[in-house]
Amino acid sequence: MAVFKIQRYDPEKDGRPYFQTYEVPVEQGMSILDCLFYIKERLDATLSFRASCRMGICGSCAMYINGLPRLACETQVTSLATDTIEVRPLPNYEVIKDLVVDLAPLFEKHQRVRPWIIPYDPVELDRPTKEYHQSPAELERYLQFAYCLKCGLCLAACPTVATDQEFIGPQALAQAFRYNSDTRDGGDTERMAAVDTLHGLWRCHMAGACAEVCPKGVDPALAIQLMKREAVFGKKKGRARLADPPHAVKLLPGILKAPEPTVKRSEGEI
Amino acid sequence: MRESRYWILSLVAAACLVVLLGTHLFLMHLDTLLAYLGMANPDPLDYSAVMARGRSGGWVGAYILLLAFSLYHGLYGLRSVLSEVVSPPGQRMLTWAVIAVGFIAFTWGTYVVIKSSLMGGV
Ligand code: SF4
Ligand code: FES
Numbered sequence: 001m002a003v004f005k006i007q008r009y010d011p012e013k014d015g016r017p018y019f020q021t022y023e024v025p026v027e028q029g030m031s032i033l034d035c036l037f038y039i040k041e042r043l044d045a046t047l048s049f050r051a052s053c054r055m056g057i058c059g060s061c062a063m064y065i066n067g068l069p070r071l072a073c074e075t076q077v078t079s080l081a082t083d084t085i086e087v088r089p090l091p092n093y094e095v096i097k098d099l100v101v102d103l104a105p106l107f108e109k110h111q112r113v114r115p116w117i118i119p120y121d122p123v124e125l126d127r128p129t130k131e132y133h134q135s136p137a138e139l140e141r142y143l144q145f146a147y148c149l150k151c152g153l154c155l156a157a158c159p160t161v162a163t164d165q166e167f168i169g170p171q172a173l174a175q176a177f178r179y180n181s182d183t184r185d186g187g188d189t190e191r192m193a194a195v196d197t198l199h200g201l202w203r204c205h206m207a208g209a210c211a212e213v214c215p216k217g218v219d220p221a222l223a224i225q226l227m228k229r230e231a232v233f234g235k236k237k238g239r240a241r242l243a244d245p246p247h248a249v250k251l252l253p254g255i256l257k258a259p260e261p262t263v264k265r266s267e268g269e270i
Numbered sequence: 271m272r273e274s275r276y277w278i279l280s281l282v283a284a285a286c287l288v289v290l291l292g293t294h295l296f297l298m299h300l301d302t303l304l305a306y307l308g309m310a311n312p313d314p315l316d317y318s319a320v321m322a323r324g325r326s327g328g329w330v331g332a333y334i335l336l337l338a339f340s341l342y343h344g345l346y347g348l349r350s351v352l353s354e355v356v357s358p359p360g361q362r363m364l365t366w367a368v369i370a371v372g373f374i375a376f377t378w379g380t381y382v383v384i385k386s387s388l389m390g391g392v
Pocket of ligand 1: 059147148149150151152153154155170171174210213214215216217218220
């Protein structure tokens with residue numbers, strides 16, 4: 001049996017947050033999210049929390065569990081090695097109700113860094129004639145940052161976000177670096193202008209808490225330091241080569257056929 | 271101007287401060303060490319020594335540079351720290367307040383150094 005101390009707060013009814021205690025019969029393999037569903041279904045239907053995929057993909061179930069921001073669906077109860085589990089909403093965000101926080105600032109800051117490929121050649125984007133060629137080494141440069149699932153744990157852990165709500169934050173900065181490092185992208189200048197500001201790159205104090213809590217192994221602190229270097233010394237970036245889609249390839253036995261090329265050949269072309 | 275430019279300037283100021291403050295400390299406050307190294311220096315706070323420095327163009331220039339670099343470095347740091355706790359509506363005012371303090375302090379300090387130099391190093 002585990003005791004769950006859960007922070008409850010409904011801004012429309014409660015004067016201040018308070019803790020409510022529940023007892024949950026924990027079995028091997030149960031995650032914190034399983035326990036929250038147990039409470040909601042059998043003990044107290046008024047408890048609010050957010051979750052969707054239950055498999056560490058959507059980032060919805062981020063909350064503050066026994067003193068650390070974590071994903072509830074990825075945290076096994078037994079891994080906490082205690083019978084008393086305290087669950088609170090993520091710090092550094094407004095509480096909407098109980099464990100549900102307002103993630104709007106996370107998405108607004110994310111949007112500011114233009115987290116999409118800004119092509120060198122917009123015509124090629126609109127009417128593609130070829131495919132972008134990127135080497136494994138070029139992919140490696142940004143791959144770990146592309147794993148971000150926008151759970152917002154890093155902003156909850158960041159001591160600078162705690163004091164400076166304007167700080168653009170580790171998630172958005174890591175994404176700025178991710179797209180700036182992509183050889184298909186030509187939007188470095190616009191992104192740099194968005195992050196090389198008073199509340200951008202230079203507010204990071206290198207605490208590294210973001211990297212510690214990220215459930216996907218993204219290291220936003222590293223991205224920020226690398227981007228500071230680029231802001232000071234400039235950056236040389238290769239451009240992805242445009243190549244014809246592969247065709248007339250003979251498959252080796254046992255190898256599945258690849259999906260159709262995304263760029264269709266025009267009629268008459270071989 | 272991008273924040274990185276202000277930040278680089280504060281680093282450059284810090285590097286110059288290391289040299290200027292180092293020289294200042296060495297000549298003004300470590301005279302025992304100087305004597306030990308056999309580089310005997312008359313008491314730096316002696317009236318005639320103060321007069322001589324006040325008359326020297328090199329010293330006047332070094333004092334003004336020391337003032338400029340330390341003001342920039344210190345005030346840039348102060349603005350950075352305060353910008354994390356001052357809410358957005360006050361930040362423009364914060365920047366202007368820091369610029370004003372820097373400007374007044376620099377004008378006043380420069381006036382003192384130049385005036386004393388013109389007076390023959392009092
Ligand atoms: S960087 Fe990691 S912790 Fe931050 S939002 Fe992305 S996945 Fe979550
Ligand atoms: S429910 Fe989707 S990440 Fe936990």
